[in-house]
Amino acid sequence: MTKHVKYVAIKDFKDLKDSDKIYTEGDIYPRPESKKPTKKRLNELLGNANKQGRPVIKEVPLTKDEIEELEEQELDEQE
16 A cells, blocks of 8 residues: 655755756656655755755645556556
8 A cells, every 4th residue: 555645855956867958947856757855865865964955845635536546556556
């Protein structure tokens, strides 16, 4: 079962660990074509351990529809 959250940019930033992808406030992190970020990277961006010295993303709960879609995808992958 997947954790039911997504990450949203709260400040504009350049992801130096993803081909210098530019995220603007409100963008979903990471972009769909990017590899899944490590827990360490998420913690850097959620906290102060990054070049801006402040959080640049926040955790946002998925909507009921997003959770249902995710669970359907997980079931399809198990088949």
